[in-house]
Amino acid sequence: MKILVPIKRVVDYNVKIRIKPDQSGVELTNVKMSMNPFDEIAVEEAVKLKEKGLASEIVVVTIGAAIAQDVLRTAMAIGADRGILVTTPLATDLGGLEPLAVAKLLQKLVEKEQPNVVIMGKQSIDDDSNQTGQMLAALMGWPQATFASKVEKVGDTLHVTREVDGGLETVEVGLPAIVTTDLRLNTPRYASLPNIMKAKQKPLETIDSATLGVDTAPRLKMIGLTDPPKRSGGIKVASVDELIAKLKNEAKVI
Amino acid sequence: MSILVIAEHSNSTLRPSTLNAISAAGKLGIDISVLVAGHGVSAVADALAKCAGVTKVIVADSGKLEHHLPENTADFIASFAKTFTHIVAPATAFGKNLLPRLAALLDTQMISDVIDIISADTFKRPVYAGNAIATVQSSDAIKLLTVRTTAFDAVATSGGSASLENMDTSSVTVPANTKFVGAELTQSARPELTAAKIVISGGRGLGSKENFAIVEKLADKLGAAVGASRAAVDSGYAPNDYQVGQTGKIVAPSLYVAVGISGAIQHLAGMKDSKIIVAINKDPDAPIFQVADYGLVADLFEALPQLTEKL
Ligand SMILES: Cc1cc2nc3c(=O)[nH]c(=O)nc-3n(C[C@H](O)[C@H](O)[C@H](O)COP(=O)(O)OP(=O)(O)OC[C@H]3O[C@@H](n4cnc5c(N)ncnc54)[C@H](O)[C@@H]3O)c2cc1C
Ligand SMILES: Nc1ncnc2c1ncn2[C@@H]1O[C@H](COP(=O)(O)O)[C@@H](O)[C@H]1O
Numbered sequence: 001m002k003i004l005v006p007i008k009r010v011v012d013y014n015v016k017i018r019i020k021p022d023q024s025g026v027e028l029t030n031v032k033m034s035m036n037p038f039d040e041i042a043v044e045e046a047v048k049l050k051e052k053g054l055a056s057e058i059v060v061v062t063i064g065a066a067i068a069q070d071v072l073r074t075a076m077a078i079g080a081d082r083g084i085l086v087t088t089p090l091a092t093d094l095g096g097l098e099p100l101a102v103a104k105l106l107q108k109l110v111e112k113e114q115p116n117v118v119i120m121g122k123q124s125i126d127d128d129s130n131q132t133g134q135m136l137a138a139l140m141g142w143p144q145a146t147f148a149s150k151v152e153k154v155g156d157t158l159h160v161t162r163e164v165d166g167g168l169e170t171v172e173v174g175l176p177a178i179v180t181t182d183l184r185l186n187t188p189r190y191a192s193l194p195n196i197m198k199a200k201q202k203p204l205e206t207i208d209s210a211t212l213g214v215d216t217a218p219r220l221k222m223i224g225l226t227d228p229p230k231r232s233g234g235i236k237v238a239s240v241d242e243l244i245a246k247l248k249n250e251a252k253v254i
Numbered sequence: 255m256s257i258l259v260i261a262e263h264s265n266s267t268l269r270p271s272t273l274n275a276i277s278a279a280g281k282l283g284i285d286i287s288v289l290v291a292g293h294g295v296s297a298v299a300d301a302l303a304k305c306a307g308v309t310k311v312i313v314a315d316s317g318k319l320e321h322h323l324p325e326n327t328a329d330f331i332a333s334f335a336k337t338f339t340h341i342v343a344p345a346t347a348f349g350k351n352l353l354p355r356l357a358a359l360l361d362t363q364m365i366s367d368v369i370d371i372i373s374a375d376t377f378k379r380p381v382y383a384g385n386a387i388a389t390v391q392s393s394d395a396i397k398l399l400t401v402r403t404t405a406f407d408a409v410a411t412s413g414g415s416a417s418l419e420n421m422d423t424s425s426v427t428v429p430a431n432t433k434f435v436g437a438e439l440t441q442s443a444r445p446e447l448t449a450a451k452i453v454i455s456g457g458r459g460l461g462s463k464e465n466f467a468i469v470e471k472l473a474d475k476l477g478a479a480v481g482a483s484r485a486a487v488d489s490g491y492a493p494n495d496y497q498v499g500q501t502g503k504i505v506a507p508s509l510y511v512a513v514g515i516s517g518a519i520q521h522l523a524g525m526k527d528s529k530i531i532v533a534i535n536k537d538p539d540a541p542i543f544q545v546a547d548y549g550l551v552a553d554l555f556e557a558l559p560q561l562t563e564k565l
Contacts, residue, residue, distance in 0.1 A: 234547035
């Protein structure tokens, strides 16, 4: 089983973002960037399947600026075998490369690499779209098992437990298929120093997105990016009695 | 303007999220059709026909649509989608699973998690865990939106008189490579988390699944729903469908009580539009206090039982 894992370089989840004064986007200069957390989970799952002898090769792909290759190296340090960087001049968070365009670029790579499974994040924590996996599945005509909290290989199929609003649901998907990860699927490991060193020797191919024959022009125009309405902090109450009194008499919510 | 709302339902009952989606559609225009795709859905269709604002209920009743698998459902909707200017679904696990697939089939860049409709082609949506609000204008021929249920008041479930139209489902395929195996749904007599007026949420501070019961006790006293932080779910104190936040459920009740929750931005993203926020935490510097209307610095194991008893 060959696995392709698309990973995205995003602002680290611990960073408090700042909006640019001209409202065109988020300030990214000198900001800590990391692999999208859901994609770390995807890489970890692929590596686990390989360690169990169920996967033969893990290829990681990122679409972004040249610097995005740092997340490919991280993924290779965790255990991916090789990386593909697809370069684009467009921003990948907002106002640039959109999920549909990402899915179309990934489609070209899937056609070329012919993986049996694509494991990817359910959501990027910058654009919060939660679209790309489902779109890629549609473009390929493949089954989709989204929001996975458990993946089991059963014969030639995957049994995927999905996190849905009412609890959990299990689907069986035949291969090839797309799986998108949810938080409970696994806990990603940290790359060890020797593995970080070894990852530097692993093959990394660069492809210019312009050569893939995909129209990546944005369909959405960013009119502006603004701060959300601020909540003004309230007061501290000294006791449970005071809290109850406030909720009853002031807020009138109980 | 001709709008299609995709209903979320369990075949036998309508989910409240659909009422919010219809309400959002009402901001786009008055010609609103609602699609009920499923199996044995006549009660759902009848309920929808009575909802305020609905012009037409389109019923696609087939065993092949019973489990709402996006593979064949999206193909089916794509076959007649082009007669609409907008397609709207709730931004729930159901809508998030289905709509992007449909969007790709229609070669459309859909818009997730819409919180405000400015005009027929311009929408607001939160990004970066709700720390920024983007206004975007779509140039696609059909606009596909998932809408955040907390941002649009539910339409009334009475007063409407929509027509019913049964669709021919003979062209619906059986998904060749996907099979529904089963579901393990959380059983609870409490109100649904995303629609509840009061939500009591517990975090890592609860320390164990057994201790988490004190959150549930308070909730039951108040007729509230129970939520949780990611840390509480990851640690097994609460089921996955309790998670509130950027990548869990979005809630905006009249009263949200956060117990033993620090207030990470990913958690705030799911609850900061609540009307009144109460935080109970023993750390006076916990970030949750920055958004709380009423903060109680206390050991939750003392404060919570007291609160439950005195209410
Ligand atoms: C990609 C990604 C997505 C995420 N999505 C979500 C999401 O959707 N929802 C979400 O909630 N989180 C999410 N998180 C996790 C988030 O970053 C935090 O880790 C999480 O919210 C912390 O949960 P917590 O507040 O329960 O735990 P902690 O941060 O550990 O806080 C526990 C709190 O309990 C208090 N406490 C402990 N004991 C007591 C006591 N006896 N009495 C009173 N107070 C006590 C402590 O003072 C502390 O403030 C996400 C993270 C990532 C990376
Ligand atoms: N620029 C990108 N490069 C590689 N993978 C991406 C990119 N953008 C999105 N993805 C993948 O698609 C998933 C969902 O992203 P989104 O639809 O943007 O929320 C991510 O978790 C990644 O696995």
